[in-house]
Amino acid sequence: EAGVTQFPSHSVIEKGQTVTLRCDPISGHDNLYWYRRVMGKEIKFLLHFVKESKQDESGMPNNRFLAERTGGTYSTLKVQPAELEDSGVYFCASSQDPGEGITQYFGPGTRLLVL
Amino acid sequence: AQSVTQLDSHVSVSEGTPVLLRCNYSSSYSPSLFWYVQHPNKGLQLLLKYTSAATLVKGINGFEAEFKKSETSFHLTKPSAHMSDAAEYFCVVSGNTGFQKLVFGTGTRLLVSP
16 A cells, blocks of 8 residues: 655755645545644644645644645645745645544655755 | 653664653643654654553554653653664654644654664
8 A cells, every 4th residue: 555645855946936745645545634844843733634625724834835635635735935934844644534543644755945 | 732842852872772762741631642753764654652542552663652641751662772773753642623633742863873
């Protein structure tokens, strides 16, 4: 069974540009999560999809970030325009069910560097 | 709100010696706790999890952790370190908003010397 995949693995862009990150969850997983780790900080939750609906987007830092999950399959996270402080590693995770104690399976992350 | 504190940013051990990575949690109710590991240039991998069943939890690669409510701790241990254990380890608690949100500690980098 394929795990969570993320594309690209690395992205280097200039301040003010747009970047779109993609996440493909494990097949059959309705729940999809985005997290990020900025330099020197802990990994923080961004948002949670259940199928195509945003269940919780309390961690989204500002309106420069837009997440979508068309058709309840893969998800994209767009940053527009990118700022220096957006640099970090963006992780995607998925789970079959929501709820306490349910394992979230993580992808390898996308390393974003904004210059 | 849920939180976890990893008491050491770096831990250095010699191969074949025991490993202890410390984690304390804060929660207003009985939490679910996890340990994840990240090897260089790899994704986060679940080592083990506690979900209010047995307090001693066994995970992959010989790791285990003990949930101690009285001490609000969930320390990760391994009897004998291997070179391949060198990685960053994260203690994680389920958030209290519908439980889906994971709250991460700051991570402990384990260094293993020959």
